[in-house]
Amino acid sequence: MTSVDTHNAVSEPPTPHDSRPLYISTGDEEQHFKAAYRQGLSIVLKGPTGCGKTRFVEAMAHDLDRPLITVSCHDDLTTADLVGRFHLRGGETEWVDGPLTRAVREGAICYLDEVVEARQDTTVVLHPLADHRRQLPIDRLGITLDAAPGFGLVLSYNPGYQSVLKDLKDSTRQRMVAIEFGFPAPETEEEILTEEAGITQGTAATLVRFSQAIRRLKTPGLREVASTRVLIAAGRLIAEGLLPRDAARIAIAAPLSDDPTVQAGLLRMIDTYVGGHASGVPALIS
CATH class of the missing domain: 1.10.150 (DNA polymerase; domain 1)
Structure with missing residues (x-):
């Protein structure tokens, strides 16, 4: 028997921090991020390793009072890792949401850190979420989810470190608002x-x-x-x-x-x- 458990299988997204993570603005990046978020635009953060991109997203999630789900991308990251997969439990097969699906359902901010480390065929699943549709097709369930109010998609990568083979697809770039980061003064x-x-x-x-x-x-x-x-x-x-x-x-x-x-x-x-x-x-x- 196959059942699709879209409630019990989904753990609650983390709640926002009680206190704001330390982030000191270096320009207009906070204003730009919040304006894009309020308009439902997806955001890509570009900058060198260790310059504060992750801390920035944590601070923005706190300010916007949204849960934050972070995924550290890597070469073996698959679409199923993001969206979800069937698991066998107690003799029955049930669906378990991945972190991206959880964020879409719960209206959380989903942050994909170093997104170009993931395979390009994996990031294609982001396209309908990143544009005006704000939808996540789940082919294995035969459904398409509309993003809940408050959902936000944020990507990051280091353009100075990546090779030509590890870069963000143009079709993905043009669905994003880009915010540049550097080291602080x-x-x-x-x-x-x-x-x-x-x-x-x-x-x-x-x-x-x-x-x-x-x-x-x-x-x-x-x-x-x-x-x-x-x-x-x-x-x-x-x-x-x-x-x-x-x-x-x-x-x-x-x-x-x-x-x-x-x-x-x-x-x-x-x-x-x-x-x-x-x-x-x-x-x-x-």
Whole structure:
């Protein structure tokens, strides 16, 4: 016997945060997001890894008093992972909604993080949701769902990191309002670090100067630059009692590259911008 359970199989979407997640605006992005959301427009956030896109969406969901369902996209993500599939339970087969379907039914914001990591045939299912129709066809059930009031679709990706083979289809792009993100201005990034990591303004300023130097580098072995996220991690280690140079080494320099030459250069920069030799690092690379 086959049954379609569209109530009990769907867990409740997460409720909005009690307190607003820390996000400091750098321009008009909050106004633009809320205007697009109120008009039922889908949104794509474009910007480097770790610049605050996810935190921004969390803050917007809080401000708009909407549940937020986040999906971290990857190469193996299938349409069924987003929409749902049949499961065998207690000898019967029942339908279980995926996160996208839950959001459509419940009027939640569905955030697909790094959407281009998913296969392009998977993202095609977003098209009728992302345009004026605001509908989700579920072929396996033979139904089409109209998005509940309050539903919002938000995608994000890093255009500087993706290859030609991993990019957002033009047919998807033109259904979206695009909001560009970059790293915050130095004074804003310092404020974020003092709030998030609990460090002094002086320590935050040191980490930000170090990150800016890395961001100016043009090195083939450096695929990504120091993000606000890794600066926060370093700051938290410093707040825990680690020396700033050690925190910078393990939270900023080490994750950015496995190339020994690049690593040596980053460690020399730690000496310049943070100070001293990191413990356990031979002097020959200082």
